[in-house]
Amino acid sequence: MKSNSIGMPNPVEEFATIEEASKHLQFKTVVPKEIPEGYKLKFISTISRELFQVGYDNEKNNILFRMAKEIDKIDGDYNDYKINKTIIVNNNQINLKGNKNNLVNLATFKIKDMSYSISVEKGMSEDDIIKIVKSIF
Numbered sequence: 001m002k003s004n005s006i007g008m009p010n011p012v013e014e015f016a017t018i019e020e021a022s023k024h025l026q027f028k029t030v031v032p033k034e035i036p037e038g039y040k041l042k043f044i045s046t047i048s049r050e051l052f053q054v055g056y057d058n059e060k061n062n063i064l065f066r067m068a069k070e071i072d073k074i075d076g077d078y079n080d081y082k083i084n085k086t087i088i089v090n091n092n093q094i095n096l097k098g099n100k101n102n103l104v105n106l107a108t109f110k111i112k113d114m115s116y117s118i119s120v121e122k123g124m125s126e127d128d129i130i131k132i133v134k135s136i137f
Helices: 016-022 126-134
Strands: 014-015 039-048 051-057 063-070 082-089 090-096 102-111 112-125
Touching: 016 039, 016 051, 016 126, 051 090, 090 126, 102 126, 112 126
Parallel strands: none
Antiparallel strands: 014 039, 039 051, 051 063, 063 112, 082 090, 090 102, 102 112
16 A cells, blocks of 8 residues: 655755755855864765754764854754853854863854854864864854
8 A cells, every 4th residue: 555645854955065065055154174183074964954064073983063044052962061161262152061081072152143063972172172163264
């Protein structure tokens, strides 16, 4: 028997290039120019054509960079973290969250009407996170 049910379309669209993904968004995309050595580009995608994301991995850890216009909570991370602090980088407030050994799992910030997040599954040093953030501006 053939099913006639209609499911929700997948809001995630994968792209081969950043340029291709950018054509489907209402804002100019940027990506970090500096990612720690050993990380390779894993995927480029949009969510509902409103959020841009790029994933990197080095087989031991992964980094997810996201950006969106006029969306406050773009990181998708609802964990409670023991470490929660704010630093200033290039005159912008960067919120850092993590759990152990001074490793950062999440960095979030806003510049004008754009929101950004950098999620690192197993954590990364604050210095490496700052290098990534600085390379976005």
